[in-house]
Amino acid sequence: MRTIAVDVTTDPGDEIGQALAASGPLLFSRERPMNPALAALEPPGEFLVAAFRLRDKVLGIVVADDPYGRAPIDPQAREFIGFLLDTAALASENLRLRESVETLARHDELTGLFNRREFETRMADEQSRAQRLGSQCALLLFDVDHLQRVNLARGHKAGDELLQQVGVMLRSTLRSHDIVARLTGDAFAVLVTDTTHEQVLAIARRVGTLGLGMGVSLSAGGSLWPRDNHEMSVLFSEAEAALIDAKRGGRGRAVIEGDEAPMLFEPPDDGEPLD
Known part of the structure; x- marks a missing residue:
């Protein structure tokens, strides 16, 4: 034939x-x-x-x-x-x-991003790679502020569309080898690989700024590894604690574990390019 x-x-x-x-x-x-x-x-x-x-x-x-x-x-x-x-x-x-x-x-059905189970699998793989290469990685957790208000005022379809837009923004903003997931509800996670403290701050600031440019307020918490000989397993608990601090501090900001002060997200100036 x-x-x-x-x-x-x-x-x-x-x-x-x-x-x-x-x-x-x-x-x-x-x-x-x-x-x-x-x-x-x-x-x-x-x-x-x-x-x-x-x-x-x-x-x-x-x-x-x-x-x-x-x-x-x-x-x-x-x-x-x-x-x-x-x-x-x-x-x-x-x-x-x-x-x-x-x-x-x-994958998460709504956004197409990785789900929590796949994200945790990728985190374990990254730990092995980072230990072998001696590189640093970071976990950033982002919450969409006041999503419930959107659901109540405009309906759950509008809330879902907002989550999809945030997912697209995260995936298009980050590097191809960074790992992005929707954990549940309004919560997103980013594993930033081969990075530094300064790069993590820049990524958090950029995501928060882009969110405000879309009309979306985000809160973020983050932690880097390795730091103070901590195991990578504490990344989630540290990042979650930092995220709670960001929300308690007024939302619309990022708290990175180990930093003395939170970083407030500011909307982009009209003439300021986002790239």
Whole structure:
């Protein structure tokens, strides 16, 4: 069997055009195919043409022939080709469903970010890598301030859209190797890898500023590792404690564990670029 790409030039009356309209393989018997792509394959006088489909989407055109023996194609061979195509389509669909289930198991359905379980798995992997390389990482926790007010005033759909916008902003703002997740409700987490204290402050400030530019107030708490010989397992508890301090201090600010004072988020000036 040979396969032709689906973007070949075709006509409803030629072999491929007819195969696209048919539900199974079609048998043709002619010295020279009408379709130029088929003619380039130089099939013998008798050949089968079938469309390979997945959920009504054509993935390719299959051509079956006997270029060496030039023997006629019997009905059993035609049925077998149809069986192979159906089996391949079923296998492809099962693979697609499996990948979909695996994606849902690792990602938050609303925002498409990692969920908490996947985030904690990535944190464990990062700990091993950071220990091996002697690098520093940080955990930043962000809460959307007053999300419940949005839900009550404008409905949960508006609240969900707000969370999606925050998720997009976080993913587009951070570096590709930083890890972003939605933990639950209004809570997001960022694991900043290969970083410094100054870079963590800059990231927190940028996220808070971008949030205000979107009309969203964020509170943040963060902790760096390694620091004071602490285990990485304390990152969450330290960052959560810092986040609570940020909220108690009036929200719209970041508290980084070990810093003496919180960092207030300020909206961008009208003429100040955010990049």
